[in-house]
Amino acid sequence: MDTRNTKVMNRFDVTSRLIAKLKNEEAVIGGIGNTNFDLWAAGHRPQNFYMLGSMGLAFPIALGVALAQPDRRVFALEGDGSLLMQLGTLSTIATLKPKNLTMIVMDNGIYQITGAQPTPAAGIADLVAIAAGSGLTNSSWAADEDDFERLIDEALEASGPSLIAARIDDKPGVGTTRRDPVQIRERFMHGLGVREPL
Amino acid sequence: MAIAEQHNSPAQASSDKASADTTWHGIILQTLKRNEISLVPYVPDRVLTPLIKSLHADPFFTTFATAREEEAVGIVSGAWMGGRRGAVLMQTSGFATLANVLASLAVPYQIPLIMFVSERGTLGEFNYGQSLVCRTMRPVLDSLALEHHTITRLDELEFIVDRSIKQAVTTQAPVALILNPLLTGGKVFDK
Numbered sequence: 511m512d513t514r515n516t517k518v519m520n521r522f523d524v525t526s527r528l529i530a531k532l533k534n535e536e537a538v539i540g541g542i543g544n545t546n547f548d549l550w551a552a553g554h555r556p557q558n559f560y561m562l563g564s565m566g567l568a569f570p571i572a573l574g575v576a577l578a579q580p581d582r583r584v585f586a587l588e589g590d591g592s593l594l595m596q597l598g599t600l601s602t603i604a605t606l607k608p609k610n611l612t613m614i615v616m617d618n619g620i621y622q623i624t625g626a627q628p629t630p631a632a633g634i635a636d637l638v639a640i641a642a643g644s645g646l647t648n649s650s651w652a653a654d655e656d657d658f659e660r661l662i663d664e665a666l667e668a669s670g671p672s673l674i675a676a677r678i679d680d681k682p683g684v685g686t687t688r689r690d691p692v693q694i695r696e697r698f699m700h701g702l703g704v705r706e707p708l
Numbered sequence: 709m710a711i712a713e714q715h716n717s718p719a720q721a722s723s724d725k726a727s728a729d730t731t732w733h734g735i736i737l738q739t740l741k742r743n744e745i746s747l748v749p750y751v752p753d754r755v756l757t758p759l760i761k762s763l764h765a766d767p768f769f770t771t772f773a774t775a776r777e778e779e780a781v782g783i784v785s786g787a788w789m790g791g792r793r794g795a796v797l798m799q800t801s802g803f804a805t806l807a808n809v810l811a812s813l814a815v816p817y818q819i820p821l822i823m824f825v826s827e828r829g830t831l832g833e834f835n836y837g838q839s840l841v842c843r844t845m846r847p848v849l850d851s852l853a854l855e856h857h858t859i860t861r862l863d864e865l866e867f868i869v870d871r872s873i874k875q876a877v878t879t880q881a882p883v884a885l886i887l888n889p890l891l892t893g894g895k896v897f898d899k
């Protein structure tokens with residue numbers, strides 16, 4: 511859309527930039543497919559959670575973590591196609607106003623992982639305008655990589671939920687998460703200090 | 709912790725209760741509290757209204773509407789992993805939207821998802837579609853071998869809810885507690 515004066519970035523690159531900024535055991539939820547593949551590829555951390563299904567639930571899962579641990583910053587990485595499946599959660603989050611939640615949307619305009627078909631929103635809907643219209647006033651497009659990093663810095667200090675959308679290219683994720691759901695969940699709980707290993 | 713409590717019989721369990729509220733919704737609220745379940749997202753149903761109202765009125769609970777039931781499942785799953793217990797309230801038709809999230813999140817990740825389902829579609833249903841949706845519920849639960857109980861009697865309610873919550877948590881497995889019209893009165897054609 512011409513209203514987005516934004517650079518086309520790369521999912522793995524912006525994910526790596528996010529991870530490099532996390533110094534306080536922040537939780538990160540990776541959505542189905544490429545968002546969690548690139549989270550994995552950016553280097554496993556005990557505070558990462560990788561979704562292997564449940565398309566569209568990265569933000570709700572992150573909201574749950576944020577409500578359980580209000581003193582920890584929580585980030586969620588979601589694809590544009592996935593977000594379209596669960597737009598109502600933007601209003602839920604806007605209503606609850608968690609202080610510690612940052613949502614990141616990777617907008618390539620396509621369902622990359624299933625064969626790069628355009629989403630129904632591609633070229634017509636503005637996801638940041640949808641988020642703002644859902645009540646998430648602190649929603650922005652990242653103009654370029656520096657702006658993305660600046661928006662992450664702001665989110666780390668914010669006193670309400672933030673949403674950052676990055677326009678990205680059509681590349682697939684660069685890694686493949688080990689598909690071991692029990693271990694993923696258990697290690698995440700260790701990483702959040704909820705449990706000790708046996 | 710609440711898990712250590714022993715109940716020898718449903719009758720004794722009720723007499724141990726501090727609250728004098730013996731409505732079905734009062735018993736569910738107290739049992740949630742006793743089991744430290746404080747996060748209760750829901751998509752409403754007429755029958756659930758008194759429970760939803762009393763949850764909102766009690767500051768122990770964080771309770772709110774979500775746009776979809778699977779969103780609520782995502783929220784309580786995240787909260788569980790973060791160390792906070794939750795439960796989801798829904799209608800039968802809401803349960804019918806959950807097969808994907810049960811099979812791809814709650815079951816494979818071993819999350820003790822606690823679901824309360826207000827049962828529409830039986831014992832006086834007046835909407836054909838509701839009665840058909842209802843028939844999909846138990847086959848879906850059974851296809852994933854999920855624990856589920858249909859609660860019809862007030863004197864069994866606390867025992868079933870309390871034991872099921874404890875079993876879900878200790879076995880790290882979902883449970884569906886189906887609130888039958890025999891318990892709640894259900895919804896009947898009145899206009």
Ligand SMILES: Cc1ncc(C[n+]2csc(CCOP(=O)(O)OP(=O)(O)O)c2C)c(N)n1
Nearest residue numbers: 543544565589590591592620621622623624
């Ligand atoms: C409910 C549901 N419908 C469809 C699919 C198949 N599917 C898996 S990933 C995906 C596309 C995800 O698109 P997006 O979130 O934009 O990420 P991208 O692949 O572009 O990185 C689809 C359609 C699914 N897993 N679940």
